[in-house]
Amino acid sequence: MTTPAPKHRSTAIKSLQDLRPLKQELATRQRLAQEREAALARERAAALREARLFEHTVGPVQALAVSARVLHRPEPPAPLPLQREADEKQAWLQALSDDFDVDSLLETDDTLSYRRPEISEETLRKLRRGHWTRQAQLDLHGMRRDQAREALGHFIQAATRQGLRCVRVVHGKGLGSPGRQPVLKSKVQRWLVQKEEVLAFVQAQASEGGAGALVVLLQLPPGRSTGAPQAAP
Known part of the structure; x- marks a missing residue:
């Protein structure tokens, strides 16, 4: 005659079976997180290589000192000869007399x-x-x-x-x-x-x-x- 398993043992086995899907989901999430992290790392590395493309092409470079930079102000536009034009106009009016x-x-x-x-x-x-x-x-x-x-x-x-x-x-x-x-x-x-x-x-x-x-x-x-x-x- 078979002796039935104790009740507390079959409850424990059932609890372990219930935890198995949860552990699988946690493993899946961890794997996806690792893949995302790896993809971000590759993107950062590619951006760094592109930013330093010139340096990799010509060799090591050294930035210029900011204190030596000279800022040139744009040249102002040439002034309009308004006064000269007004003077010439007045000279014409005075020089050409109607009473000559x-x-x-x-x-x-x-x-x-x-x-x-x-x-x-x-x-x-x-x-x-x-x-x-x-x-x-x-x-x-x-x-x-x-x-x-x-x-x-x-x-x-x-x-x-x-x-x-x-x-x-x-x-x-x-x-x-x-x-x-x-x-x-x-x-x-x-x-x-x-x-x-x-x-x-x-x-x-x-x-x-x-x-x-x-x-x-x-x-x-x-x-x-x-x-x-x-x-x-």
């Missing part, structure tokens, strides 16, 4: 013209015949007196700086003005005579505006060739 007596300096033979004393009649005839190409043009239509005076001063100065020899200034015939009188025509003549850069001017040919425009011959700036472009035959 120009009638005695104009020649009114066949067409209106003007020339400085050192400019010959032959040069004036060449200018009238279109010997020099018109290299630039200024149209003063629709401008008030002060606007036209300033625009003309800028135009003559810029043309001289560029070395232009012959330009055209359109002042209009006054067909749209009160009394159908050209408002700017006589003023433009006065202003041009006062400009040192102007050697001569003549009334434009009919195809270029006739009595509503002037063809102006300019002196060349110092150092420029005295030759002037000629119109195509």
Whole structure:
């Protein structure tokens, strides 16, 4: 007859069987933790190798002392010549007088013209015949007196700086003005005579505006060739 096992022994065996899954789960967690730690270690090592790639390539390096570093301040932008531009504008307004007596300096033979004393009649005839190409043009239509005076001063100065020899200034015939009188025509003549850069001017040919425009011959700036472009035959 078999003797039955004591009750406390079978309870202990059952408790050990219940702990086996728990021990397996703990082992699995430990293994995963070790794998994660190993993966992090490999990532840190790879990052360190990449950060020291230059040092591994060229050999040992030594960092510069921070005290020897020089910080260069960015250069400030160049100042705008506002005062110079204002002075030039005021000089133009003061230099070009509306009261300048120009009638005695104009020649009114066949067409209106003007020339400085050192400019010959032959040069004036060449200018009238279109010997020099018109290299630039200024149209003063629709401008008030002060606007036209300033625009003309800028135009003559810029043309001289560029070395232009012959330009055209359109002042209009006054067909749209009160009394159908050209408002700017006589003023433009006065202003041009006062400009040192102007050697001569003549009334434009009919195809270029006739009595509503002037063809102006300019002196060349110092150092420029005295030759002037000629119109195509």
